[in-house]
Amino acid sequence: MTRRRPAVVAFDVNETLLDLAPVRAALVANGQPESLLRTVFARTLLTGFAATVVGSWCSFRDAFEAALAQESPLSAEERADVLDGFAELAPHPDVAPALRRLTEAGVRVVTLSHGSPGVAEAGLQRGGITPLVEATMTSEAIRAWKPAREVYLWAAGRCGVAPDRLALVAAHGWDVLGAQRAGLTGAWFPRSERVYPSVYEAPHVQAGDLAGAVEGLLALPA
Known part of the structure; x- marks a missing residue:
């Protein structure tokens, strides 16, 4: 299946966006x-x-x-x-430019975590990037953890888009795999992991850093 440029990009929170x-x-x-x-x-x-x-x-x-x-x-x-x-978490230095690149390209930005409510919000505020994020979602609301399929489909529903119009960016291979198996577009870059797990299906987008992952999503056909 040919992947399309997403209408919404969801970001994992711990490690992907916020420094532990x-x-x-x-x-x-x-x-x-x-x-x-x-x-x-x-x-x-x-x-x-x-x-x-x-x-x-x-x-x-x-x-x-x-x-x-x-x-x-x-x-x-x-x-x-x-x-x-x-x-007390704060965003990594590369987060603000990546989120701004998406919003300036007309792509909606959200976060998707299974972490505690309030963590993403506090971290985004600490980094001064709250205005770049449309919504923060934690799957505690449906009492499930990623990479359960239901979490990604719930997120797509919350965003009002079909699963194939939602992308997930994460520094965790298991998270990207879960998103892709649920029909989302997956994008992985190394932060918490040096390499993408070879036992998983390849990510739709793979880059050497967060900026590259974002550019890879934007390069997909409309």
């Missing part, structure tokens, strides 16, 4: 190595994915705290301090 540096800093402040974040984040995703697959659900915050308890000796109070770091 404040969470790493909170880990270090509580005596843990900053490298622990990668392990905890992976276990958080495993917890949420498993809950969705079996028809259960948990919030991102609860899954992250559970992962911290499994992977570290931190007390409940210390875990809460680390979790509070999510309220």
